[in-house]
Amino acid sequence: MLELADYTFYFLALVTLVGGIAVITAQNPIYSALWLALTMVSVAGVFVSLDAWFVAGVQLIVYAGAVMVLFVMVIMLFDLRRETNAFSRGMVSGFLKLASAGIFLGLIGGSIYNSAETVFAPPPAELEKTADATKALANTLFTKYIFSFEVIGVLLLVIAIGAVTLSRVQGGTHAKHD
Amino acid sequence: MGVDAFEIVINVVKLLVIFLMMIQAVPILVWVERRGSAFIQNRFGPNRVGPLGLLQLLADAVKFLFKEEFLPRKAVRFLYYAAPVMALVPGALALAAIPLGPPIEVSAFELFGQRWGPYVFKLQGYDIGVGIVFILGVSSLGAYGLLMAGWGSASKYSLLGALRASAQMISYELALGLSLVGILLVYGTFNFYEIIAQQQGPLSFSWFGREVVGPWWLPNWGVFYNPVGMILFAASTFAEANRLPFDLPEAEGELVAGFHTEYGGFKMLMFYIGEYGHMIVASSLLAIFYFGGYGIPGLPVEVLEAKIAAGTSLGPTGVSVLTSVVSHLALLVKLGLFLWIFIWVRWTLPRFRYDQLMDLGWKSMLPWALANVVVTAVWLLLANSK
Amino acid sequence: MNALFAVILLAIIVVTFGALLLVVSGMLGPKRQPSPVKDMPYESGLPGQETKDTKVSVKFYLTAILFIIFDIEIVFMYPWAVTYLDSVKAGTGGYLLGAMGIFIALFVIGLIWEIKSKALEWD
Numbered sequence: 001m002l003e004l005a006d007y008t009f010y011f012l013a014l015v016t017l018v019g020g021i022a023v024i025t026a027q028n029p030i031y032s033a034l035w036l037a038l039t040m041v042s043v044a045g046v047f048v049s050l051d052a053w054f055v056a057g058v059q060l061i062v063y064a065g066a067v068m069v070l071f072v073m074v075i076m077l078f079d080l081r082r083e084t085n086a087f088s089r090g091m092v093s094g095f096l097k098l099a100s101a102g103i104f105l106g107l108i109g110g111s112i113y114n115s116a117e118t119v120f121a122p123p124p125a126e127l128e129k130t131a132d133a134t135k136a137l138a139n140t141l142f143t144k145y146i147f148s149f150e151v152i153g154v155l156l157l158v159i160a161i162g163a164v165t166l167s168r169v170q171g172g173t174h175a176k177h178d
Numbered sequence: 179m180g181v182d183a184f185e186i187v188i189n190v191v192k193l194l195v196i197f198l199m200m201i202q203a204v205p206i207l208v209w210v211e212r213r214g215s216a217f218i219q220n221r222f223g224p225n226r227v228g229p230l231g232l233l234q235l236l237a238d239a240v241k242f243l244f245k246e247e248f249l250p251r252k253a254v255r256f257l258y259y260a261a262p263v264m265a266l267v268p269g270a271l272a273l274a275a276i277p278l279g280p281p282i283e284v285s286a287f288e289l290f291g292q293r294w295g296p297y298v299f300k301l302q303g304y305d306i307g308v309g310i311v312f313i314l315g316v317s318s319l320g321a322y323g324l325l326m327a328g329w330g331s332a333s334k335y336s337l338l339g340a341l342r343a344s345a346q347m348i349s350y351e352l353a354l355g356l357s358l359v360g361i362l363l364v365y366g367t368f369n370f371y372e373i374i375a376q377q378q379g380p381l382s383f384s385w386f387g388r389e390v391v392g393p394w395w396l397p398n399w400g401v402f403y404n405p406v407g408m409i410l411f412a413a414s415t416f417a418e419a420n421r422l423p424f425d426l427p428e429a430e431g432e433l434v435a436g437f438h439t440e441y442g443g444f445k446m447l448m449f450y451i452g453e454y455g456h457m458i459v460a461s462s463l464l465a466i467f468y469f470g471g472y473g474i475p476g477l478p479v480e481v482l483e484a485k486i487a488a489g490t491s492l493g494p495t496g497v498s499v500l501t502s503v504v505s506h507l508a509l510l511v512k513l514g515l516f517l518w519i520f521i522w523v524r525w526t527l528p529r530f531r532y533d534q535l536m537d538l539g540w541k542s543m544l545p546w547a548l549a550n551v552v553v554t555a556v557w558l559l560l561a562n563s564k
Numbered sequence: 565m566n567a568l569f570a571v572i573l574l575a576i577i578v579v580t581f582g583a584l585l586l587v588v589s590g591m592l593g594p595k596r597q598p599s600p601v602k603d604m605p606y607e608s609g610l611p612g613q614e615t616k617d618t619k620v621s622v623k624f625y626l627t628a629i630l631f632i633i634f635d636i637e638i639v640f641m642y643p644w645a646v647t648y649l650d651s652v653k654a655g656t657g658g659y660l661l662g663a664m665g666i667f668i669a670l671f672v673i674g675l676i677w678e679i680k681s682k683a684l685e686w687d
Contacts, residue, residue, distance in 0.1 A: 004566065004569055005566055005568075005569070008566070008568055008569045008572065011572070012572075030254075030257070030329060034322075034326070037319075037322060041319070044315070045568060045571075045572065048567075048568045048571075049568055053306065053307050053308040053311070053312070054308050054311060054368075054642070054643065056312075056315075057308050057311030057312055057314065057315045058311070058315075058639050059315075060312075060314075060315025060316065060318065060319070061311070061314055061315045061318050061355075061635060061639055062632070062635060062636055062639060064315065064318050064319055064322075065318055065348065065628075065631060065632050065635055066632050068321055068322070068325065068344065068348070068628060069625070069628040069629055069631075069632055071322075071325055072325075072341065072344070072624055072625050072628050134308065134368065134642075134643055134646055135643070135646060135647050135650065137643050138643035138644060138646060138647040139647060141640075141643060142644065142647075142660055142663050142664075146663055149640070149663070149667065150663075150666055150667060150670075152640070153637070153666065153667045153670035153671070154670060156633050156636060156637055156670070156674070157670050157673060157674045157677075159633055160629075160630060160633045160634075160674045160677070160678065161674075161677060163626065163629040163630065163633070164626065164630075164677075164678065164681055164683040167622050167625065167626045167629075167683070189570055190573065193570060193573060193574045193577060194577065197574065197577060197578060197581070242589070243588065243589045243592050243593070244589075244592050244593050244594070245589065245593050246593045246594045246595075246596060246597070247589075247590050247593055247596045248596075248602075248603075249596075249598075249603070250603055250604070250605050251600075251603040251604060251605070252605070259586060262582065262586070263578075263579055263582030263583060263586070266578050266579075266581070266582050267575060267578050267579065270574060270578045271571065271574060271575060271578070274570075274571075274574055303570060303574060304567040304570035304571060304574075305567060306567050306571075311642065331605070332605060333605035333606055334605070335605075335606060336605075341624045344624075344628075345623075345624050345627045345628070348627065348628060348631040348635075349627060349631065351631070351635070352631060352634050352635060352638065355635065355638045355639075356638055356641075359638070359641045359642065359645045360645075362642065362645035362646055363645045363648050363649065364649075365649075366645075366646055366647070366648065366649035366650060367646060368642075368646060439606050440605065440606060443589055443593070444585055444586070444589040445586065445589075448582060448585065532686055533685070533686035536627075536684060536686050537684070537686075540675075540678070540679070540684045541679055541684065544634075544675065545672075545675065548668065548671065548672065548675075551641065551645075551668070552665075552668060555648060555661055555664070556661070558648065558649060558652055558657070559652055559657045559658065559661055562649075562652045562653060562657070563652075563657075
């Protein structure tokens with residue numbers, strides 16, 4: 001007998017998959033970005049169904065915002081008269097797409113293969129309450145993974161500087177039209 | 179099966195009621211805003227339809243319903259129509275996660291020859307353990323409605339208004355998120371009920387190993403621990419809700435009406451419902467984090483419940499219901515006050531220029547919020563050390 | 565009933581309500597009578613300008629990117645803030661403050677750099 005929680009999960013899984021497929025099949029990049037937003041939101045829902053409330057919230061805050069960046073970028077960078085042809089269909093880019101999809105697939109497969117035991121193990125009993133789960137997350141993050149945490153800080157700093165520097169470059173799509 | 183179905187029906191009704199509350203609040207708020215603006219500007223405002231002009235919005239709604247459909251040339255049809263619907267979603271989802279009163283405890287009873295309960299009936303659409311993170315996440319979806327409207331209308335004013343609006347929203351979301359870190363440090367939980375429970379009773383904190391307790395009438399409110407955070411939070415919610423002095427996205431002088439330039443009739447009203455929903459959520463968060471939520475100063479919820487139990491001859495369920503209603507009214511009073519401040523500020527402060535707005539967000543409020551976090555953390559460390 | 569189901573349900577209710585309003589107001593209103601002038605995007609008397617000719621400042625994009633970066637840093641502060649009081653009482657508050665102190669220092673360096681490099685100037 002399927003329970004309500006199961007139906008919820010299957011619904012979210014369906015939305016995630018449909019959204020994900022629509023992201024790459026949509027002709028218009030704007031719709032593509034919107035489908036991506038929907039996919040991100042339903043992935044957040046899947047996190048919730050795993051009782052990972054905090055991760056779900058972070059997924060919403062960070063990824064929903066990230067997709068908005070994409071959205072703004074699409075508005076800015078694409079020649080809107082030919083927006084439907086904005087995705088190039090050449091041989092090189094097709095090969096690059098396939099290659100990056102393959103690399104990503106390998107990454108996912110490898111990480112699942114290497115962490116199968118932890119992924120499929122039942123969650124520890126003490127993590128059942130929401131508040132405790134977040135605190136346990138914090139305790140692990142700030143003790144065991146403290147070095148990675150500080151490195152993330154450095155990484156974000158580098159990204160910020162890089163973004164500013166890139167936006168200053170003259171020429172390209174944003175050369176001055178006077 | 180029967181009990182399950184009963185629970186689902188109750189929850190659906192609760193969701194519907196909370197959503198309708200938000201919709202219902204909008205005509206009242208619009209009326210207050212128009213009459214209040216008129217009062218501040220020494221004129222009459224809408225006073226013809228019904229007593230004190232209260233039915234004006236009903237008349238407006240009917241008029242809105244009978245407006246001709248309009249679709250601008252070159253508009254992206256789906257986005258143009260989806261944007262106002264999307265504008266409703268974040269406010270409604272966030273509001274349903276906010277506790278509007280202490281939970282009602284219904285003791286077990288018999289009905290239709292079946293045993294029911296005991297139940298705990300929460301005055302809340304759904305109880306989410308990490309309420310704050312959920313609300314922040316949902317509100318960050320608000321920018322999509324604006325961008326969809328701006329893009330879908332295919333008008334340069336709409337597009338520029340939408341881009342300005344979203345740039346402003348995300349800039350102030352940083353200050354908003356950081357100002358909440360201060361309050362999280364003080365309370366150490368994401369749960370709204372626990373945050374409110376910690377604000378009951380008189381002001382009390384530990385000061386270098388000593389326990390300090392204030393007079394009974396001074397409530398243990400968050401605003402006393404984090405005044406800078408309160409100011410930053412309030413200011414950024416004004417920006418998030420696109421209210422004056424931060425209403426650059428709809429600066430009439432430059433952008434006609436911003437992202438809803440091409441909208442009319444009920445579609446525009448839906449944007450208004452979204453905006454007022456934002457204001458209601460912001461005001462209730464302000465009440466919960468900094469002003470004791472549904473608590474009454476000098477009268478903690480448990481004391482109130484004991485007094486009601488002593489003063490009336492109601493059963494435990496009745497006492498619980500009455501306590502919840504009284505506490506809910508206390509929250510409504512605070513809400514009303516904050517919403518009035520939203521309207522009041524509109525006619526008190528002039529609008530910022532766009533560069534001033536971004537400067538304020540990134541160069542003043544963000545550093546202040548960071549300083550607030552650091553100072554709060556150091557203070558907690560020092561004050562709790564022995 | 566779990567909270568997730570309630571959230572999805574409310575989202576569906578809201579969207580249905582909004583769509584219904586659109587349909588109802590479309591049916592009640594007068595029949596649409598399009599005309600080339602009426603359907604033009606709003607402009608104050610001049611011939612309307614299309615969106616595609618509107619140049620968008622790169623600053624919006626930069627703001628969005630910087631927002632994401634700082635937002636991720638702030639999100640990391642939430643679990644820290646929630647556990648901080650507990651560990652202060654357990655006596656490890658100094659360590660936690662130091663750990664976050666380095667992170668906040670990096671944050672501040674980034675912010676100062678953005679301000680100094682005039683990336684946040686609007687003209």
